[in-house]
Amino acid sequence: MTLAGWIQIALFCAIVLALVKPLGLYMTRVFTGAPTPLSPVLRPIERGLYRLAGLDEAHEQHWLAYAGAMLVFHAAGFVLLYGILRLQGFLPLNPADQGAVAPDLAFNTAASFVTNTNWQNYGGESTLSYLSQMLGLTHQNFLSAATGIALAVALIRGFARASARTVGSFWVDLTRCTLYVLLPLCIVYTLFLVWQGVPQTLGPYAEATTLEGAKQTIALGPVASQVAIKMLGTNGGGFFNANAAHPFENPTAWSNLIQMVSIFALGAALTNVFGRMVGDERQGWAILAAMGVLFLAGTIITYGAEGAGNPLLNALGLQGGNLEGKELRFGIPGSALFAVVTTAASCGAVNAMHDAFTAIGGLIPLVNMQLGEIIVGGVGAGLYGMLVFVVVAIFVAGLMVGRTPEYLGKKIEAREVKMAMLAILCLPLMMLGLTALATVLPAGLAGPANAGPHGFTEILYAFTSAAANNGSTFAGLTGNTPFYNLTLGAGMLVGRFFVIIPALAIAGSLAAKKTVPASAGTFPTDGGLFVGLLVGVILIVGGLTFFPSLALGPIVEHLAAGAGQTFAAAGN
Amino acid sequence: MLRHLRPTLVLLTGLTLVTGLAYPLAMTGLAGALFPAQAEGSLVRNADGTLVGSALIGQSFTSPRYFHGRPSATVAPDPADSTKTVPAPYNAANSGGANLGPTNPALIDRVKADLATLKADNPADPVPQDLVTTSGSGLDPDVSPEAALFQVPRVAKARGLSEDALRALVAGQIREPSLGIVGERRVNVLALNRALDLAPMPAQQAR
Numbered sequence: 001m002t003l004a005g006w007i008q009i010a011l012f013c014a015i016v017l018a019l020v021k022p023l024g025l026y027m028t029r030v031f032t033g034a035p036t037p038l039s040p041v042l043r044p045i046e047r048g049l050y051r052l053a054g055l056d057e058a059h060e061q062h063w064l065a066y067a068g069a070m071l072v073f074h075a076a077g078f079v080l081l082y083g084i085l086r087l088q089g090f091l092p093l094n095p096a097d098q099g100a101v102a103p104d105l106a107f108n109t110a111a112s113f114v115t116n117t118n119w120q121n122y123g124g125e126s127t128l129s130y131l132s133q134m135l136g137l138t139h140q141n142f143l144s145a146a147t148g149i150a151l152a153v154a155l156i157r158g159f160a161r162a163s164a165r166t167v168g169s170f171w172v173d174l175t176r177c178t179l180y181v182l183l184p185l186c187i188v189y190t191l192f193l194v195w196q197g198v199p200q201t202l203g204p205y206a207e208a209t210t211l212e213g214a215k216q217t218i219a220l221g222p223v224a225s226q227v228a229i230k231m232l233g234t235n236g237g238g239f240f241n242a243n244a245a246h247p248f249e250n251p252t253a254w255s256n257l258i259q260m261v262s263i264f265a266l267g268a269a270l271t272n273v274f275g276r277m278v279g280d281e282r283q284g285w286a287i288l289a290a291m292g293v294l295f296l297a298g299t300i301i302t303y304g305a306e307g308a309g310n311p312l313l314n315a316l317g318l319q320g321g322n323l324e325g326k327e328l329r330f331g332i333p334g335s336a337l338f339a340v341v342t343t344a345a346s347c348g349a350v351n352a353m354h355d356a357f358t359a360i361g362g363l364i365p366l367v368n369m370q371l372g373e374i375i376v377g378g379v380g381a382g383l384y385g386m387l388v389f390v391v392v393a394i395f396v397a398g399l400m401v402g403r404t405p406e407y408l409g410k411k412i413e414a415r416e417v418k419m420a421m422l423a424i425l426c427l428p429l430m431m432l433g434l435t436a437l438a439t440v441l442p443a444g445l446a447g448p449a450n451a452g453p454h455g456f457t458e459i460l461y462a463f464t465s466a467a468a469n470n471g472s473t474f475a476g477l478t479g480n481t482p483f484y485n486l487t488l489g490a491g492m493l494v495g496r497f498f499v500i501i502p503a504l505a506i507a508g509s510l511a512a513k514k515t516v517p518a519s520a521g522t523f524p525t526d527g528g529l530f531v532g533l534l535v536g537v538i539l540i541v542g543g544l545t546f547f548p549s550l551a552l553g554p555i556v557e558h559l560a561a562g563a564g565q566t567f568a569a570a571g572n
Numbered sequence: 573m574l575r576h577l578r579p580t581l582v583l584l585t586g587l588t589l590v591t592g593l594a595y596p597l598a599m600t601g602l603a604g605a606l607f608p609a610q611a612e613g614s615l616v617r618n619a620d621g622t623l624v625g626s627a628l629i630g631q632s633f634t635s636p637r638y639f640h641g642r643p644s645a646t647v648a649p650d651p652a653d654s655t656k657t658v659p660a661p662y663n664a665a666n667s668g669g670a671n672l673g674p675t676n677p678a679l680i681d682r683v684k685a686d687l688a689t690l691k692a693d694n695p696a697d698p699v700p701q702d703l704v705t706t707s708g709s710g711l712d713p714d715v716s717p718e719a720a721l722f723q724v725p726r727v728a729k730a731r732g733l734s735e736d737a738l739r740a741l742v743a744g745q746i747r748e749p750s751l752g753i754v755g756e757r758r759v760n761v762l763a764l765n766r767a768l769d770l771a772p773m774p775a776q777q778a779r
Contacts, residue, residue: 007753045590053582072576076584126666139592143584171579178587183595190599191606197628199613200596200603205665206615208623210631211638211765218626218664220613224603225596242667245708247628248613253755310674313683317698324679324705325669328642328714331756335708352708353669356679454673476671557675566677 001307001321005333009299012257012337016264020288023265024272030180031153031173031273042179049175060166063508066154067501069170070147074114077143082110084136085128094129095204096219101127108485113137115496116144116378118230118237118348118471119488121480125219125240130202137237138226145233146177148380151500152270153177153277155384158507159408160277162515167507181266182233189228189262197251198224223248231262234378236348236471244338244351245327256330256351260338263347267376270383278408282526287386290534291375295344298364298375303336305361311561325356336361343368346378348471355450355458355474359558362474363550366461369468371542372427372499378469384503391420391506393530393537397523406522409515416509419502426498428545430467430491435460435549443483449476452567453560457553462488467495616762625762630713632662633765636693636730639715639723641761642702643686645670646710662711670706693726714758717746727768741767 029036050057061069085101088094101109105121112119118141122128128137150173157167194200199220206218223239227249230236240246250256268288275284307321326335335352342349343365354362368375374386390407395417398405405412438444438459447462448455454476461474466488473479479488524530560567603611614627625631630641646668648660660666672679686704700718720742728735745764749755 004749004753011753049583049586052586053579055579069576069579073580073584076580080584080588123666134596135588135592138596139588142591143587171583175583175587178591183591186595187599191603194599194603194607194610197610197614200600200611201613202600203612206613206623206626208615208625208631210625211762211769212631212633212635214632216625216629216631216662216664218613218615218629219667222596222600224611225599229591240667240709242669242709242711245669246667247630247709247711247713248626251614251628253750257754312674312680313701316680316683316687318683318701318704319698320701322674322705323701324674325671325708326705327707327709327712328702328716328758329712329755334755350708353671355671355673356669356706356708358674449671450673450676452675454675457673474671476673557673561675566675566680567673568677 001303002333005303005307005331008257008333009303009337012260015261016268019261019265020268020272023269024276024284027181027266027269027273028276030176032277036180038180038184046175046179050171053171055169055171057169057172060169062165063154063167063504063511066167066170067504070151070500071497073170073174074147077140078110078114081113081136081140082106084132085109088129088132091129091131093131093134093202096129098127098129098132101132104482104485105480108489111489111492112471113140113235113237114144115469115492116148116233116235116346116381117466117469117492117496118235119466119479119492120237120241120243120471120473121485121488123241124238125221130221133226133239134222138229141226141229141233141235141237142178142182143174145229145235145379146174146182148378149177149181149266149270150174150380151503152380152383153273155387155503155507156274156277158510159274159387159410160279161511162409162513164511167504167511182229185232186225186228189232190224192258193224193227193255196255197248198227198255199248200224220248227259230349231259231347232266234263234267234345234347236342238349244349245353247327250351253329253334256334256338259349260341263341263345263349264376266379267345267382270380274383280526283408286526286531287390290531290538291386293531293535294371294375294538295340298340298344298368299337302340302361302364303333305358306332306336308358310358312564312566315564322356322358322361325353327351339365340368342472343470344373344375344377346373346381346468346470348465350472354461354472355476359554359561362457363554363558365472366457366464366550366554367542367546369464369470370427370431370546371538372424373468373470374538381469381499385499388420388423388499388503388506389538389541390534391416392424392541393534394523394525396537397533401523403521406516407525409518410510410513411516416506419505419509423499423502424541427467427495430494431460431464432546432549434463434467434487434491438463438483438487441483443481447477447479447481447484449478449569450567451569453553453557454567457557460549460553463491466491469496616766624766626664627760627762628713629664629711630662631762633761636726638765638768639720639727639761640703641715642712643704643706644710644712645706664711667709667711669708669710690722694722697722713760713762715761717742717757717759720745720759720764741771
């Protein structure tokens, strides 16, 4: 750990915080239908789309209709992406002559992108054509991100409204988010990335002759435009197999810093949108503070562990922390911080191989995902995940003092708490249930590349990442097999929709409630006490659910490494 | 559900065309106009126009006459059996890392073997760890300044050049962190080796 490392981390936090208010204000205007500086250009496109779709933009939907629209839209997106992947061999823009993607891999990839997971069982440059990357993956990057934000906004409306029947229009939220928020930011961001060195070309792969006379085929493509949305939309599916570790996806320390900022930017700003729409910005800051506490704790532990290095390698005389699987231009601070950010935020892009992290360095990304990615979280998904925990925290606070719990003037009753628990329980069911399944079936045990506790962690990490819709990997796992393609795909779909639907149900039920005026007995939800309670509830729920699985994986491995023990894979 | 069909079809088609086709194509045009070198992959050519590589992508160096990059764990399909892979360092058409966990004996043994080789070249200095750890992409173009300086005795011997001149060459290639804090001190191996090939060097003094 170095002073320069901590300064880089502080710089990152400062940039993210500085963006919260301006982005929050802009997004609030977009989702309340107010005019924005971009309206003169975008408004005609928006209206044209509504006219073709036969939509009245003033018509709002009941939460059930909102959920129905979202599901139909996703089903159609899934079919489209699956079709493109299967047919890419016959479609244009395929200079490297990639053939059809296998059915199980196409299912996994389509599920992965539709749910904003972007798990990479595909190999990027070795599997997909340029058309699949653009028309298939880039468009789902936009639409799954826009869906996440739309759902968070619907839930916010549930808190903000009183005695209302509707939570907004899914179609309008989706369209406005794509056109007004994601697209303009991506255009500027793409140009920044190209300036830094990210390629953006439709030309074929370059054939170079190295200084030593060998042939080197250099994969290229329209990379920058996809990297921009994969970061901003917290998608994380890379153009290349090595994702953001690849010098063409992430060429410089600046591109690395800005990519981390862009992962957090919209998620953090949504807490401000929440505050503005419920009429009290401090409520948003309180939620962001709870996220910040958890984020800083994770960063300190991961940077500490990676900075201290692998005891087994340090014993051989290596110095300066753990550089295995990391790129030199980012160093240890730039890699450790990226790992925490990408898993806190449901992004899943990786700029270093998490598989090669020390046991404790790899534990934090795992915990971040197990908590449900509520630390800033996926665009939208983080906020609605966090608000689900807020419901539980308020309920716990109410039990402590023996009053009906209230949040923002809304009584939190049995229905909301039941829905919140449903959303919270579906994640461990998928993460732990599927891990357990994989550890007893031969097809599951064939996956891990490493033996012992690390192999277990690879499996646990995969299902955690899938159900949490993160998509980062402990890449040693051979995930491109029918067993893993199907189980991981199922995990992603359940992990996405069984959180979304209860969250929308909470939105609908809250919107319909009357507002009760605050009284002397109302628990203030904009202060340190509430932040502490919320963090406590998250850690207790997460800890009770997942500690045994962590003890079997990273914690055992950490103790073993300290004692000098290694675990040889069978066959080595 | 039927009433959702028309908006689904129109918006899916419309937004897909905007974000999946118009956006990347417009960006390709704009990027090519504003930053043509970067958009094409920062390719490096010799004076005669032959393509040598990319400034951002590392390449494999094994000759003692060149400075070496970090170990690379990239693979390529086995020509004999396409279901298997064979090691192919710095394969820029299939990026990837080693994915050996911290307690995997294969990792420890690999590091031990690399340390032994490097110590034979230069017994005097401690081995910088970037020379024995693989990068995440397998295409890392950089090494630390210490790693470049560590290789000076070997390159000097292989080329019959003075160590001092080589150290000066390395010093000229060191890139400092931006603004003093963002990033790490590093040396681009391809740039260093190209400079090595081009620079007129004083021959080593006969001993």
